[in-house]
Amino acid sequence: MPRIRQLPPSVVTKIAAGEVIERPASVVKELLENSVDAGATRIDIELEQGGTELIRVVDDGHGIEPADLPLVFASHATSKLKDADDRCRIGTLGFRGEAMASISGVARVTVQSRAAGQATGAELSCYGGDLGEVRPWNGAAGTRVEVRHLFFNTPVRKKFLRAISTELGHAVETVTRLALGNPALHLVIRHNGRLVHEIPADAGLIERIGLFFGKDIRDALIEVPGEVGPVSLSGFVADPACDRGNARLQYLFVNGRCVRDRSLGHALQEAFRGLLMSGRYAIGFLFLQMPPDQVDVNVHPTKSEVRFRDSQALYHLVRGAVKRALLARNLVPRLQVPESVPEPTANATELPPASMYQAMPEPTPPATVASPPPTNSGLRTHDSGLAAASLRS
Numbered sequence: 001m002p003r004i005r006q007l008p009p010s011v012v013t014k015i016a017a018g019e020v021i022e023r024p025a026s027v028v029k030e031l032l033e034n035s036v037d038a039g040a041t042r043i044d045i046e047l048e049q050g051g052t053e054l055i056r057v058v059d060d061g062h063g064i065e066p067a068d069l070p071l072v073f074a075s076h077a078t079s080k081l082k083d084a085d086d087r088c089r090i091g092t093l094g095f096r097g098e099a100m101a102s103i104s105g106v107a108r109v110t111v112q113s114r115a116a117g118q119a120t121g122a123e124l125s126c127y128g129g130d131l132g133e134v135r136p137w138n139g140a141a142g143t144r145v146e147v148r149h150l151f152f153n154t155p156v157r158k159k160f161l162r163a164i165s166t167e168l169g170h171a172v173e174t175v176t177r178l179a180l181g182n183p184a185l186h187l188v189i190r191h192n193g194r195l196v197h198e199i200p201a202d203a204g205l206i207e208r209i210g211l212f213f214g215k216d217i218r219d220a221l222i223e224v225p226g227e228v229g230p231v232s233l234s235g236f237v238a239d240p241a242c243d244r245g246n247a248r249l250q251y252l253f254v255n256g257r258c259v260r261d262r263s264l265g266h267a268l269q270e271a272f273r274g275l276l277m278s279g280r281y282a283i284g285f286l287f288l289q290m291p292p293d294q295v296d297v298n299v300h301p302t303k304s305e306v307r308f309r310d311s312q313a314l315y316h317l318v319r320g321a322v323k324r325a326l327l328a329r330n331l332v333p334r335l336q337v338p339e340s341v342p343e344p345t346a347n348a349t350e351l352p353p354a355s356m357y358q359a360m361p362e363p364t365p366p367a368t369v370a371s372p373p374p375t376n377s378g379l380r381t382h383d384s385g386l387a388a389a390s391l392r393s
């Protein structure tokens with residue numbers, strides 16, 4: 001009979017990394033989220049070979065105390081949670097304290113940081129889980145993280161990496177999501193020394209959408225009227241004339257975090273019912289803001305899915321608000337809804353009267369509405385050769 005053994009930490013880290021770090025874009029996501037959590041106003045991202053050779057993220061956030069540097073690489077070490085109760089009111093993008101440990105278990109990572117107001121900073125490297133020594137470092141205030149040789153010790157994972165252009169496409173998609181979710185953030189991304197995108201801090205949401213997805217979509221945006229209450233919804237959908245063959249341009253942000261949600265994707269599609277041919281998908285950039293205790297973000301290793309306390313109410317909120325936005329544009333001649341549409345309810349979680357949607361019985365969300373894996377479809381980039389290549393791949 002096989003005996004039970006406790007796995008050594010190096011194996012545990014690799015297994016944990018397997019869940020969270022799938023490709024260079026996963027590293028980019030974790031590093032960017034850490035920078036946002038550190039209050040950065042500007043983040044510079046540099047990639048080499050689609051991020052397989054180098055990922056460098058430089059931020060102007062609050063930095064890390066030299067004494068805390070070794071803890072950055074420790075599993076379950078975080079500055080974002082204090083006790084189990086905090087878990088239920090997460091206001092940061094990260095909270096598990098696992099990302100940096102996972103990344104440094106499968107790559108060579110150097111963290112250089114100077115805390116705001118400190119004269120000097122410090123640096124520390126970790127290679128495949130082996131920690132170096134903390135040394136003084138005198139760079140700018142903020143944090144600079146370099147990740148090299150990703151998957152050097154996990155050849156199987158390395159084999160799954162795709163063409164450089166594909167990996168770059170995934171990384172740019174990650175940056176796109178962060179840029180849309182944080183409209184005051186200045187972001188610069190370079191690949192192999194060439195500028196891919198620069199998004200200035202003063203570029204608002206509409207401008208950002210134009211930058212990433214092109215003028216046609218930007219000019220076709222329809223504002224989804226804000227809903228107030230414990231749960232608020234805002235954002236844009238695009239005129240149905242801009243429909244797509246897949247759901248890739250359906251972005252949903254919950255408290256600033258870009259997530260996939262089959263049910264809300266379906267609500268968006270339902271709001272467009274009668275305006276889209278079958279097999280066509282709406283474009284939407286929707287932002288939900290809700291008290292942290294209304295949503296559990298601790299249900300998915302990469303936090304790309306969440307669980308809502310009242311998903312039914314959110315379904316109706318999204319479908320109703322988008323439909324009202326379309327009605328206001330007179331875009332819905334084929335929709336069988338009453339002519340007078342009730343004002344948004346003061347309490348946004350309150351369901352609209354059932355009669356409003358009598359012509360549209362409550363459907364079961366089909367599997368096809370789930371958000372697809374990230375790509376940079378529709379992307380405009382200065383590095384056009386690479387973007388075109390990644391679009392094709």
Ligand code: ADP
Pocket residue numbers: 030034035038059061062063064071072077078079080093094095096097098099100101143144
């Ligand atoms: P988490 O983000 O879940 O806390 P991570 O493994 O991503 O876990 O990071 C561990 C800790 O390292 C963070 O809690 C934070 O204190 C610190 N850290 C990582 N990156 C940065 C950064 N760019 N700026 C400031 N602190 C950082």
Ligand code: MG
Pocket residue numbers: 030033034094095097099100
């Ligand atoms: Mg983190």
